[in-house]
Amino acid sequence: MIEVxxxxxxxAGRVVLDDISINFEQGKTxxxxxxxxSGKTVLLKCIVGLLEIDKGEILFNSxxxxxxxxxxxxxxxxxxxMLFQGGALFDxxxxxxxxRFPLDMFTDMLPHEKRQxxxxxxxxxxxxxxxKLFPSEISGxxxxxxxxxxxxxxxxKYLLCDEPNSGLDPMTSLVIDSLIKEITEEFNITTIxxxxxxxxxxxxxxxxxxxxxxxxxxEGTKDGIFTADNQHLNDFIFAxxxxxxxxxxxxxxxx
Amino acid sequence: MIRKGLFFHIGRYFILMKKVFAKPEKHKxxxxxFLKEIDNLGVNSLGIVAIISAFMGAVITxxxxxxxxxxxxPSYLIGVAARDSILLEFSSTMVALxxxxxxxxxxxxxxxxxxxxxxIDALEIMGVNSASYLxxxxxxxxxxxxxxxxxxxxxxxxSGGWAIGTxxxxxxxxEFILGIRYAFIPYYITYGLIKTVVFAFIMTxxxxxxxxxxxxxxxxxGRSSTRAVVxxxxxxLMFNLILTKLLLS
Numbered sequence: 001m002i003e004v005x006x007x008x009x010x011x012a013g014r015v016v017l018d019d020i021s022i023n024f025e026q027g028k029t030x031x032x033x034x035x036x037x038s039g040k041t042v043l044l045k046c047i048v049g050l051l052e053i054d055k056g057e058i059l060f061n062s063x064x065x066x067x068x069x070x071x072x073x074x075x076x077x078x079x080x081x082m083l084f085q086g087g088a089l090f091d092x093x094x095x096x097x098x099x100r101f102p103l104d105m106f107t108d109m110l111p112h113e114k115r116q117x118x119x120x121x122x123x124x125x126x127x128x129x130x131x132k133l134f135p136s137e138i139s140g141x142x143x144x145x146x147x148x149x150x151x152x153x154x155x156x157k158y159l160l161c162d163e164p165n166s167g168l169d170p171m172t173s174l175v176i177d178s179l180i181k182e183i184t185e186e187f188n189i190t191t192i193x194x195x196x197x198x199x200x201x202x203x204x205x206x207x208x209x210x211x212x213x214x215x216x217x218x219e220g221t222k223d224g225i226f227t228a229d230n231q232h233l234n235d236f237i238f239a240x241x242x243x244x245x246x247x248x249x250x251x252x253x254x255x
Numbered sequence: 256m257i258r259k260g261l262f263f264h265i266g267r268y269f270i271l272m273k274k275v276f277a278k279p280e281k282h283k284x285x286x287x288x289f290l291k292e293i294d295n296l297g298v299n300s301l302g303i304v305a306i307i308s309a310f311m312g313a314v315i316t317x318x319x320x321x322x323x324x325x326x327x328x329p330s331y332l333i334g335v336a337a338r339d340s341i342l343l344e345f346s347s348t349m350v351a352l353x354x355x356x357x358x359x360x361x362x363x364x365x366x367x368x369x370x371x372x373x374x375i376d377a378l379e380i381m382g383v384n385s386a387s388y389l390x391x392x393x394x395x396x397x398x399x400x401x402x403x404x405x406x407x408x409x410x411x412x413x414s415g416g417w418a419i420g421t422x423x424x425x426x427x428x429x430e431f432i433l434g435i436r437y438a439f440i441p442y443y444i445t446y447g448l449i450k451t452v453v454f455a456f457i458m459t460x461x462x463x464x465x466x467x468x469x470x471x472x473x474x475x476x477g478r479s480s481t482r483a484v485v486x487x488x489x490x491x492l493m494f495n496l497i498l499t500k501l502l503l504s
Contacts, residue, residue: 048380077382088377091368102381104284154381 001026002047002158002190007056009039009046016042018214019056027188028206029181031222033196035236039214040194041085044162047192048080049073060158078106081151083161087143089135095122095146096131102154121149125179141172148179152187159183159191165200177203198237201225210236268464274386275394275460288392296358296393296459297400301407303357304350308341308408311349312415315340320425333426334434337416339443346408347447348495351454354401355487359462362393363483366466367476375467390463397455405451409444446502453498454491461487 002024009017016039024030032040045051047058049065058065060076068076089098099118103109109117122128125145130138138146144164151159161180165173181204184191193200201208205222212232220228225237238244279285319336366389369375378385413435420426426434465483469475 045376050376050379074382077380080380082377082380084373084377086372088373090374090377091372105281105381105383 001059001061002192003057003059003062004043004047005057005059007043007046007058008054009042009051010054016214017046017053020211020214020216021056022209022216022219024190024192025207026190027184029184029191029193029204030207030209031201031205032192032194032209032211033201033236034211036196038211040196040211041162043211044160044192044194048077048082048160078102078154079157081148081154081156081159083144083147083151083159083164085163085166087135087140087147089143089146089150091135093134094131095127095133095135095138098135098146099131099149099153102150106154117153118149121153122146124152124183125149141168141175144168144176145179148176148183152183155187157189159189161191161193163194163196165195165197170199173197173199174203180204196236198243212236264464267468268460271386271390271464271467272460274384275390275463277384277387279387279391280383285388285392288388289396292392292396293400296361296396297404300354300357300404303353304404304408305411307353308346308350308412309415309418311345312337312341312412312417313419315345315412316416316420317423317425320420320423329430330426331430331434331437333420334416334431335437336434337420337431338413338435338439341409341412341416342443342447346405346412347450347454348491350405350408351401351451351458351491352488354397354404355454355458355462355491356484358397359458359483359487360480362459362462363466363480364476366390366463367469367479368473370467370469371472371476386467390460390467393463394456394459397459398452401451401455402448405447406444409447449502450495450498453494457490457494458487461490 004020004022004024007017007020008015020039020043022030022032032043034040042051046053047065049058053066056066060079063076065073065076089095090101093101096118099121100114103114103117107114118131119128122131125148127142127145127149130142130146135143135146148164159180164176164180168176177200180191180193183189193204195201201222208218208220208222208225209216210218210230210233218228218230218233225233228234316333316337319333319340323330323332323336366375369389375385375389378388417428417431420431421428462483465479465486466476469479
């Protein structure tokens, strides 16, 4: 479980996260939604310690990550798998080497054990056949799947995904969403996903948090979104003409 | 990169170096990276070093011959001057400046691209000391391999001088050999190699600093690459002066 308590973060006097408190539950896919620039990525980077917070606490299993020393932080980070927006795969390494990297770095596994683990991770994301290719030789969707495989290589307790569906077609997005959901449930990990894709919300959102201008505006389940009375949330969800039409039809009992 | 003062950069450079020289997570992985960097930064620079050294040796010989066209001055002085210029200055400093351009820009753009594409963040989140993992093998590879490049440059430079000297008939082979053996001080080679090791550290660490702290996008990667070359060249020249004063006075 990850708890964010009263976290504030600003850049050059501009407040990006304003006194945010959220509990991210274990075994569930916790979705952070919000407009571009609302502070979702900054929150994710604060959670993993890539950015230092100004105020507040970030607790991993009740231990404050922000007050840990460098060594303890490193230990916690080994339990975190993170999927970046662009995949962040190492360009000079093959798919197999990318997935094997955390195993090489942090385990004393034998070569055949590593091979087995890499094959298992690639099988989880259905990419066994591209193991010898370089990131530049595979598609955007495949890159994200490889990044997921790398993220789960060390059996993480926490999986953090920053806009996993950005730049992907709806079908590929669905595949990525299903993978995240499957991995979360199968390994009982705490998953946090940043997204502004409403399809993802409906597909995998066990818990949904809406952030608006650095503040937590709403928290609930995916089913509760459509009945929420938060104006900013409604504006965000029903931004497209089609969704507005569906909503008006729904309100009028047309569908 | 955000405009910040000189002391900010100096301070942040030393903080980075502290991270770079921290205890490696896994020696085996670092050793593999070190071998890769030897190939990337060292072996791949052999060609350019050899070509430039041959031409520079030839030019030094012709220019010296032009300046000692005096019946009172013996011809073997051309060999002496070519040897001393190459050993004392050219093979260490000039080659370092050339490599600061080639290797420095390559390091800065590689690390800069890794930074903007979040690969460095990915390493940090995995719990890897990204500074040490990415930079330490580069620094060590350059410090180990560049002295070899300098020795190659010395040999090729003097050979280039001899070749052009005899081809253009400004000096005979016997006179050139007499020149390069005349009043030879072996310490000049040691001096050149000491400078090379220091310059290797300067060029790789400064280039790494500018690459590692890139902020922004691809435009900034290009700018940081240029900055890396400019600042490492200036620092190399400053240290050339300091080392010359310390080692030769």
